Amino acid sequence: MDAEVEVDLGGQRTRASVVPGTPGGAEELESCAQCLSNKAKADLAYGQARYWQALHGRAVQRELALKAKIEQLRAQLHESEHRLFGEKSERSKSKASGKESVQGTRKRGQQPGAAGHGRRRRGESLPVIEEMWDLDAQQRCCPTCQRPYEPLEGSEDSELIEVEVRAPRRVIRRQRYRASCRCPAQPGIVTAPGPAKLIPKGSLGISVWVMILIDKFVFQRPPYRWLADLRLTHGLAIAPGTVTDGLQRLMPLFEPVMKAIVEKNLEAKHWHADETGGPVYVKREGKPGYHWQLWVFLSKHSAVFQVEPTRRGKVVETYFGKSAPGILSVDRYVAYRILLKRGRIVLAYCWAHVRRDFVRIARDWGAQHQRWALGWVECIAELYRLNGQRVRGRDDAQAFAVADGTLRQAVERMAEWRAMEWAAADLLGIRRKGLKSMTNHWVGLQGFVAHPEVPMDNNTAERAQRNAVVGRKNYYGSGAEWSAKLAAMMFSIFQTLLLGKLNPRLGLRAYLELCAHNGARAPADITAFLPWEMSEERRKQLSVPTAYRQSA
Numbered sequence: 001m002d003a004e005v006e007v008d009l010g011g012q013r014t015r016a017s018v019v020p021g022t023p024g025g026a027e028e029l030e031s032c033a034q035c036l037s038n039k040a041k042a043d044l045a046y047g048q049a050r051y052w053q054a055l056h057g058r059a060v061q062r063e064l065a066l067k068a069k070i071e072q073l074r075a076q077l078h079e080s081e082h083r084l085f086g087e088k089s090e091r092s093k094s095k096a097s098g099k100e101s102v103q104g105t106r107k108r109g110q111q112p113g114a115a116g117h118g119r120r121r122r123g124e125s126l127p128v129i130e131e132m133w134d135l136d137a138q139q140r141c142c143p144t145c146q147r148p149y150e151p152l153e154g155s156e157d158s159e160l161i162e163v164e165v166r167a168p169r170r171v172i173r174r175q176r177y178r179a180s181c182r183c184p185a186q187p188g189i190v191t192a193p194g195p196a197k198l199i200p201k202g203s204l205g206i207s208v209w210v211m212i213l214i215d216k217f218v219f220q221r222p223p224y225r226w227l228a229d230l231r232l233t234h235g236l237a238i239a240p241g242t243v244t245d246g247l248q249r250l251m252p253l254f255e256p257v258m259k260a261i262v263e264k265n266l267e268a269k270h271w272h273a274d275e276t277g278g279p280v281y282v283k284r285e286g287k288p289g290y291h292w293q294l295w296v297f298l299s300k301h302s303a304v305f306q307v308e309p310t311r312r313g314k315v316v317e318t319y320f321g322k323s324a325p326g327i328l329s330v331d332r333y334v335a336y337r338i339l340l341k342r343g344r345i346v347l348a349y350c351w352a353h354v355r356r357d358f359v360r361i362a363r364d365w366g367a368q369h370q371r372w373a374l375g376w377v378e379c380i381a382e383l384y385r386l387n388g389q390r391v392r393g394r395d396d397a398q399a400f401a402v403a404d405g406t407l408r409q410a411v412e413r414m415a416e417w418r419a420m421e422w423a424a425a426d427l428l429g430i431r432r433k434g435l436k437s438m439t440n441h442w443v444g445l446q447g448f449v450a451h452p453e454v455p456m457d458n459n460t461a462e463r464a465q466r467n468a469v470v471g472r473k474n475y476y477g478s479g480a481e482w483s484a485k486l487a488a489m490m491f492s493i494f495q496t497l498l499l500g501k502l503n504p505r506l507g508l509r510a511y512l513e514l515c516a517h518n519g520a521r522a523p524a525d526i527t528a529f530l531p532w533e534m535s536e537e538r539r540k541q542l543s544v545p546t547a548y549r550q551s552a
Contacts, residue, residue, distance in 0.1 A: 068429060075364040075430075082363070126161070167234040170195075170205065196516035199249055204242070206516060209250065210509050212243060217490035218504055220471035251486050253515050256522045258489050260530055261302045261496050268299035269326040270454060273316070273336065274461035276469060278307055279477030280484045290477070294488065295319075298464050301532050303495035305468065305488040307478075313338035320345055327451060329458045332441055348447030352457035355380045357434050365430050372431060379414055386410055387448060387456055394452060404452075411449055415442070464495055500531025506542045 132155075141148045177190040198209060215221045223243050230236050265271070278294035293311045297304045297319060308315045313335035320328075325344040330336045331353050339345040355377060362373035386407040393399035421427055422439055438445065448454045468491050478484035494504045511529050515522055527533040534542075 071365065072430075074366075078364045079360065165233070167230065167236055196513070198253075198512060198516050198520055199246055200520060202246065204238070204246065206509065206512050208238075209246065210505060210512060212247070213490060213508060214505050216475075217471070217487065218467070218494050220467060220474050222475040247486060248482055251482065251489070253512070253520075253522045254486075254489050254493060256526055257493055257511070257529065260526060261492055262304050264530075264532060265297055265299050265302040265304045266320075266323040268301070269324065270299065270329070270451075271326065272296075272298040272329045272458055272461035272464070274331065274458060274465055275311060275333070276465050276472075278468070278472060278484065278487075280307065280309075280481060281477060281479050282481055284309060292477075292484065294465070294468055294472075296461055296464050296468075296491075298461050298495075301496070301499060303464055303492055303499060305491040305495070307484040307488045311335060317342075327447060327454055329447075329454060329461070331458055332437060346447060347444045348451070348454050349441045349444035350456075350458035351380055351383065351445060352459055354438055354441075354445065357437060361430055361434050369430060373434065376434075379417070383407070383410060383414070384456060387452075391452055400452075408449060411446060418442070467491070467495075496531065500539075502531055502539070502542045510542065 135149075172194050174192045174194050176192075179186045179188060179190065195205075198206060212223060212226065215226050216223055224240060227238055227240060227243070230238065273296065275293050275295045278292050279290050280292040281290045287309050293308050293315075295306045295308060295315060297306075304319075306315070306319070316336055317338050320339060323345075327346045327348050328336065328339065329348045329350065331350050336347055340347065358373040358376040358380075362370045362377065365373075386403065390400060390403035390407050393403050418435060418438060421431075422435055427435070448456045468487075471487070478487055493508075497504045497507050507529060511526075528535075528538055531539075
């Protein structure tokens with residue numbers, strides 16, 4: 001019969017069976033139990049060590065995640081404060097301010113050693129009114145002995161520019177005649193024709209409508225401010241409803257011009273495109289809110305603005321559906337990628353947006369990332385410099401070939417640097433996010449290399465929209481769809497005139513006068529008002545003054 005003994009296995013008591021009379025049975029069992037007890041203790045200690053190591057690892061990961069979150073929140077706070085209270089992100093600060101800039105210490109304005117433009121002659125094209133100023137009789141003699149002064153030949157001349165605005169009221173008196181004969185075809189009373197009007201039986205002349213359109217869509221002054229100025233300065237009160245109704249009735253006059261601008265724009269081989277918010281305060285079925293989009297498509301000779309209720313890619317797809325193949329300079333907004341499916345339009349992405357990514361990292365994410373980000377900023381600046389040299393040497397084939405080769409080598413070095421950093425195991429957090437966009441858009445970012453006529457950035461489109469953005473801030477968008485479409489139409493016409501170095505006021509005045517003489521209808525032939533169609537003599541008549549070109 002087996003006997004049971006009690007042994008200790010790692011702090012736990014257990015019972016085991018022993019055959020009586022077996023030599024050394026108890027001793028061997030006790031030895032085995034001791035081994036099992038030591039192993040259990042070791043396993044327990046190892047398990048506890050692994051448990052505490054796991055807890056420590058999770059604590060370390062949690063601490064790193066919290067530090068990263070704190071760093072991100074600090075960066076967001078810094079960026080928010082900068083937007084509210086700071087200067088522009090890419091504006092340099094002078095040495096005198098004691099503040100450093102992420103792009104150097106270059107001062108604004110004309111640089112020392114640069115060629116000046118000389119003293120500017122203002123108002124050379126203005127009519128001259130000569131005035132002769134003389135001393136009073138008692139001032140023409142010596143105050144001591146009263147002997148008269150001797151006049152000198154010539155005079156000391158100076159100029160003073162004055163602007164006097166008049167608002168006359170034209171009283172039209174049309175002479176009437178009565179026939180002295182009794183011919184059956186002769187009317188009883190014959191009245192002289194009156195002046196041509198844009199709006200039949202309207203009381204506002206062409207000059208008033210020119211001023212309203214220029215003030216609102218070129219200088220972005222809300223009409224109610226202009227009407228208030230007119231009332232305070234000249235005592236003339238015009239109801240806002242009269243202006244609103246008149247603008248709506250004038251809108252069909254500009255439709256043929258707008259159609260010609262769109263057709264010319266679609267014939268181009270290279271465009272710039274951008275979009276910005278443009279509120280339209282109307283309720284539309286299926287669209288919540290009033291946030292619409294103002295799109296711009298800019299070519300060398302024309303600018304087309306379109307106001308659309310959506311920011312989706314179908315707007316771009318519809319517009320370029322009938323265009324010729326070409327290159328479109330854009331930012332990194334995903335809606336433009338819909339054009340890649342057609343294969344006719346090539347996207348050239350904007351290097352200025354990539355640069356802004358690294359400028360923000362250097363500004364907002366602390367010193368540990370600043371040096372890394374500024375390295376990329378300097379690398380992008382070098383690309384701009386080399387591309388500028390290449391563009392300036394396009395007329396010299398040999399110089400262009402050398403500059404083109406140098407630029408391509410710089411782009412290859414940047415590609416190698418980007419690929420090496422992107423593959424690095426320690427590229428985490430904001431650094432990886434900063435390189436992600438460059439990596440995803442690298443093919444489009446190289447568009448300027450093969451096409452020297454394509455700029456490296458899309459700043460041209462952003463500058464074209466600046467005027468419309470000022471208007472959005474001044475008069476808060478449009479109150480009706482027709483008003484929004486009129487705004488886009490006038491932005492297109494005025495920007496196209498400015499691209500052709502034409503004076504918007506002169507061009508608009510000449511066109512509206514022709515419409516008025518055509519029975520308040522758009523003329524059949526508008527080639528005399530299209531910058532790419534008009535004669536050189538016509539261009540000189542409507543050209544922008546030299547002083548405006550220098551200041552623009």
